[in-house]
Amino acid sequence: EKTMATSASQLKKTYQKAIDNNSSAAPPSALAFSDFDTDTKLQVNKLHAGGWKSVLSERDFAEQMTLIESQLYCKTLPKEYLAWNKKEKEILSPNICQMIQQFNKVSSWVRSQLVAPPRLKDRVAMLEKFIRVMGHLYELHNFNGMMEILSALNNGAVRRMKKTWEAMSQESQDLLKKIEKLLSHEYSYGAYRKHLHGIKPPCVPYLGVYLTDLTFVLDGNPDKVKGEAGEMINLFKFRKVAEIIFEVQQYQTVYDFEPVSLMSDFLKTLKSVSEEACYRFSARAEPKNVEKAVGELIRSETELENKLQSLKDKHSELQIKLNHLQGFIPSPPPGTPPQFSPTLAPTPSPPPPSPSPPPLPPAPASGPAKPPRKPAKPGSAPLPPPLCPSPDPARKEIPKGIPPGQQRPKKSGMNNLPEGTFSTSFSTLPSLTPAALIRNSSATGPALSTSASSALTSPSLKRKSLFGSATKIEK
Numbered sequence: 001e002k003t004m005a006t007s008a009s010q011l012k013k014t015y016q017k018a019i020d021n022n023s024s025a026a027p028p029s030a031l032a033f034s035d036f037d038t039d040t041k042l043q044v045n046k047l048h049a050g051g052w053k054s055v056l057s058e059r060d061f062a063e064q065m066t067l068i069e070s071q072l073y074c075k076t077l078p079k080e081y082l083a084w085n086k087k088e089k090e091i092l093s094p095n096i097c098q099m100i101q102q103f104n105k106v107s108s109w110v111r112s113q114l115v116a117p118p119r120l121k122d123r124v125a126m127l128e129k130f131i132r133v134m135g136h137l138y139e140l141h142n143f144n145g146m147m148e149i150l151s152a153l154n155n156g157a158v159r160r161m162k163k164t165w166e167a168m169s170q171e172s173q174d175l176l177k178k179i180e181k182l183l184s185h186e187y188s189y190g191a192y193r194k195h196l197h198g199i200k201p202p203c204v205p206y207l208g209v210y211l212t213d214l215t216f217v218l219d220g221n222p223d224k225v226k227g228e229a230g231e232m233i234n235l236f237k238f239r240k241v242a243e244i245i246f247e248v249q250q251y252q253t254v255y256d257f258e259p260v261s262l263m264s265d266f267l268k269t270l271k272s273v274s275e276e277a278c279y280r281f282s283a284r285a286e287p288k289n290v291e292k293a294v295g296e297l298i299r300s301e302t303e304l305e306n307k308l309q310s311l312k313d314k315h316s317e318l319q320i321k322l323n324h325l326q327g328f329i330p331s332p333p334p335g336t337p338p339q340f341s342p343t344l345a346p347t348p349s350p351p352p353p354s355p356s357p358p359p360l361p362p363a364p365a366s367g368p369a370k371p372p373r374k375p376a377k378p379g380s381a382p383l384p385p386p387l388c389p390s391p392d393p394a395r396k397e398i399p400k401g402i403p404p405g406q407q408r409p410k411k412s413g414m415n416n417l418p419e420g421t422f423s424t425s426f427s428t429l430p431s432l433t434p435a436a437l438i439r440n441s442s443a444t445g446p447a448l449s450t451s452a453s454s455a456l457t458s459p460s461l462k463r464k465s466l467f468g469s470a471t472k473i474e475k
Contacts, residue, residue, distance in 0.1 A: 040265060047266045056263060058129065062136035064263040065106070065145050067255055069204050072099040073144070074252045078245045081214055099207055103148050108272035110152035115161070115281040123164045123285065127153075128172045134179050140255075141203035143192065147183055157275070157282040164286070202253040213244050 047055060056064075072095065080093035090097050110130055117123045130149050137145045152158065153176075159165075182191055189209050196205060221237040273281075287293030 040262070043262055044265050044269060047262070048269075048271055052266060053129075058132045059136050060260075060263065062133050062140060062142070062145070063255075063257045064260055065133075065267055066137065066140045066142040066204060067257045067259055068264060068267055069099070069102065069142060069144055070202065070253075070255050072102060073204050073207070074254055076248070076252075078249070081210070081245055081248065082218075082241070084211060085215055085218070096207070096211075099144075102268075103144065103207070105270050105272070106145070106148040106267075107152045108275075109270040110149050111155050111158060111275075111278055112272040114152065114158050115278050115285065118285060120163060120167060123161065124167045127164060127168060131172045131176050131179075135175050138179065138182075141199055141201075143183070143196065143206045144204045146179060147206045147208065150179060150183055155275075155278070157278040161282055161286045201251050202255050203251050205248075205251050210244055210248055214241065217241055217244070 052061075075095040076093075076099070077095065080096050083089060083092035084096045086092060114123065114126055114130070117126060130153070134146050134149050137143075137149075182195060183189070183206070184191060189206075192206065192209070196203070217237060217240045221234055221240075223234055223237065224231045225234045226232070284293060284297070
């Protein structure tokens with residue numbers, strides 16, 4: 001009894017040590033679609049789009065499927081079967097969890113493929129195709145793969161399609177009945193256990209049977225039992241556990257098939273839809289109430305059209321805002337309904353803004369410097385103010401507060417004359433008194449009239465008359 005107790009304690013310590021060592025290791029991750037290169041992604045996408053039906057035959061599909069599952073089955077370790085139903089099973093039993101994930105992935109994919117075709121003949125052809133695949137898996141002794149497809153066929157979304165099952169050929173019906181009888185769960189999978197024990201490896205047993213047996217043995221039996229000498233180790237329980245694990249190891253043999261990388265990548269990255277979506281597709285393919293199904297289709301089509309229109313409106317609004325931010329078109333008035341345009345027309349780039357003209361330089365003073373005025377003689381009439389004073393060099397040509405390009409247009413007449421015209425004409429005249437002007441005019445030309453002389457000497461001299469007389473003198 002001491003020896004048995006010591007062995008049991010050592011076994012428990014060894015098992016706990018193995019669990020502690022595996023707890024720090026990360027579980028193996030499944031192959032992801034993002035891990036492929038660009039060319040592989042394109043080829044795998046073609047297979048996912050339906051190309052697998054023409055590329056892969058039933059035999060090739062079964063062989064590659066068997067090869068993948070056999071590799072996963074051979075990786076499982078005995079200690080994983082002791083901890084697969086614990087809370088940390090993903091860490092303690094990584095290979096078993098990965099095989100379960102592959103089982104669920106294949107089953108969901110087969111179910112999605114069966115309910116997706118809208119036509120009856122396409123659904124019947126797909127159903128018969130998977131039944132033939134199960135026939136090849138039976139020949140390869142891949143019972144785990146057979147159960148994956150059979151569980152998909154027994155799904156409620158597939159079983160409810162009565163027209164599809166009735167249209168199946170007699171040969172496919174007979175083969176399906178044979179497989180269902182072999183994998184029946186009656187008598188705790190009695191027919192399957194008998195057939196499995198009579199074949200030679202390699203094979204891929206149905207893993208669910210072993211996991212179910214281990215659950216009943218580990219959870220249904222205590223570790224220790226009461227005896228005459230007190231509590232004793234339940235050897236019956238651990239003996240049954242050892243027998244199950246020994247049978248698992250007995251069939252861990254690898255197939256000699258040549259792996260095809262493209263098919264393997266396709267089978268490891270199968271895509272499927274949810275169970276609710278599968279049932280919805282099945283109800284649309286074979287509805288119980290045709291009027292209700294047609295109403296749902298019309299309602300779904302209306303919802304899709306409304307969603308599409310909202311996306312178009314949003315696209316149009318974003319396009320208008322983009323053009324407005326770029327300054328190509330003015331902002332639309334509020335309340336204007338957006339107009340959808342499928343493509344954004346290229347808008348020419350606006351011309352660069354013209355630089356503002358520099359301020360004009362002041363006009364230089366022309367002619368000799370004007371001498372200072374002499375003081376008027378006593379008793380003579382005062383001199384009139386200058387006819388047109390010379391422009392001030394510091395005077396600005398552009399008034400303040402008026403931006404360039406918005407100055408008032410010049411009027412016709414004397415304002416259109418070049419700058420400095422009057423300053424050039426009258427600045428050259430000597431500063432003469434009216435009497436001197438009369439004497440000079442009599443010496444150089446005809447004598448001025450009496451009215452002109454009286455006008456020059458009159459104190460009420462007008463600028464207009466003097467301007468006309470000065471013009472004649474200058475001529």
